[in-house]
Amino acid sequence: MTSLITPAHALRLRDLRVSYEGREVLCGTDLELRSGEWLGLIGPNGSGKSTLLRAVVGLVPSTGSVQLGSGAVPGATDLSLMPQNPELPPGMSVVEYVLLGRTAHLGWLRSESAADRRVVTDVLRRLGLTSFADRSVRRLSGGEAQRVVIARALAQQAPVLLLDEPTSALDLGHQVEVLELVDELRRQDGLSVVAAMHHLDSAARYSDRLALLDRGELVALGTPAEVLEPELLSRVYGHPLHVHEVAGDLIVLPAPRGPRHTPGAEPVQLADRRGRRGVS
Numbered sequence: 001m002t003s004l005i006t007p008a009h010a011l012r013l014r015d016l017r018v019s020y021e022g023r024e025v026l027c028g029t030d031l032e033l034r035s036g037e038w039l040g041l042i043g044p045n046g047s048g049k050s051t052l053l054r055a056v057v058g059l060v061p062s063t064g065s066v067q068l069g070s071g072a073v074p075g076a077t078d079l080s081l082m083p084q085n086p087e088l089p090p091g092m093s094v095v096e097y098v099l100l101g102r103t104a105h106l107g108w109l110r111s112e113s114a115a116d117r118r119v120v121t122d123v124l125r126r127l128g129l130t131s132f133a134d135r136s137v138r139r140l141s142g143g144e145a146q147r148v149v150i151a152r153a154l155a156q157q158a159p160v161l162l163l164d165e166p167t168s169a170l171d172l173g174h175q176v177e178v179l180e181l182v183d184e185l186r187r188q189d190g191l192s193v194v195a196a197m198h199h200l201d202s203a204a205r206y207s208d209r210l211a212l213l214d215r216g217e218l219v220a221l222g223t224p225a226e227v228l229e230p231e232l233l234s235r236v237y238g239h240p241l242h243v244h245e246v247a248g249d250l251i252v253l254p255a256p257r258g259p260r261h262t263p264g265a266e267p268v269q270l271a272d273r274r275g276r277r278g279v280s
Contacts, residue, residue: 008069034209043214099116104156
C-alpha cells in the first residue's frame with residue numbers, strides 16, 4: 001500500500017562536489033530542503049550558488065548524491081530550474097515558450113497533448129499572462145519576461161523549484177512583484193523552493209532559512225536572524241556590514257562612510273539587532 005504521508009524533506013544533498021580544471025568550486029556540501037520551505041542561497045559572486053543549483057539538476061558533472069525526500073534519485077519531472085539568464089528564442093510566442101515546460105513529460109518524438117495545453121492555459125491564467133499568450137517573448141518588458149519564465153517552470157509541475165537569481169535584471173518594484181508571486185504559488189501549490197539570491201534583504205524577507213556559501217563551502221545554515229550576523233557577513237563579503245531591523249525586516253547595509261551633514265536634515269536612526277542605534 002502506498003503511503004500518503006508527505007516526506008519531511010523534499011531534497012537531500014550529501015557531499016556534493018564540483019570541480020573545474022582540477023579546482024574544487026563546490027566543496028562537499030550537505031544540505032536538506034524541507035518540504036514546503038523557501039531556502040535562500042546567499043554568498044558573494046563566485047561562492048558557488050549557481051554551481052550548486054546546476055549540479056542538483058545535473059547540468060554540471062558532480063560527485064556525491066542528490067536524493068528526493070523519499071530517497072529516490074530525482075527524475076526529469078521532480079526538479080524545475082529557472083536559470084539566471086534564460087534564453088528567449090526569437091520568433092517564439094509566450095504560449096509556445098511556456099509549453100516547453102511540458103517537455104519533461106513527453107515521450108520520445110511525442111508532441112504535447114490537450115492535457116499539456118490545459119496545464120499551460122491554467123498557468124498563464126494564474127500568472128495573469130493570458131493576454132500575452134500570442135505575443136513574442138522578445139517583445140516583453142523585464143517583469144513580464146520573468147513571469148513568463150516562471151510560468152514555464154511551473155508548467156513542468158515539479159514539486160521542487162530552483163531559482164537562480166530570479167530578480168537580477170529587474171528594478172525594485174518588479175523584484176518585489178516576482179518574489180511575492182513565487183511565494184504565493186509556493187504556498188498555494190505546496191512547492192519547495194531553493195533560490196540563489198543576490199539581495200540579502202530580499203533573501204531575509206522571503207526565506208524560511210538561509211544557506212551562506214563562501215568559496216564553495218557552506219559556512220552557515222539557519223534562520224535569517226541566525227545567519228545574518230554582522231561579523232560573519234563582513235568576513236564572507238570582505239567589507240564591514242551592519243544588520244538592522246526595520247519594521248520586522250532585516251536590512252543589511254555597508255558600514256557608514258563617515259560623518260556627513262546635510263543642512264536642515266537629521267540622520268535617520270535605525271535600531272540594530274542588539275538594540276543600539278545606528279546611522280544609515
